[in-house]
Amino acid sequence: MSFKFKKLTIWQKSMELGEIIFQTTINFPADEKFNLTSQIRRAVDSIALNISEGSILQSKPEFKKFMGYSIRSCAEVVTCLYKAKNRNYISEESFQKLYSDCYNLTNMMIGFRNQL
Structure with missing residues (x-):
């Protein structure tokens, strides 16, 4: 028995990204703990959380709405990555990969949202 969202590649990839971001932010300065570190971690976790929440007992339009939240959270992660790169918390190579x-x-x- 498992939840159907576990089969979604987008959920699996978002979970992987969340762990990579978490490991990356461990090395951020302590004074960023309640700022950029917290923000990027919450944003990246929000991607998978909204995919899973939207997939359970929701209509297709409602699931599309939750997918929109996930997409916007991913854009938020990108902006946080730019800030981390500009503050020299991550290398150019790490930035490019993420x-x-x-x-x-x-x-x-x-693509997934458009097919719902």
């Missing part, structure tokens, strides 16, 4: 992951996930989520 940016690419977010870009690909966003496109997957948009």
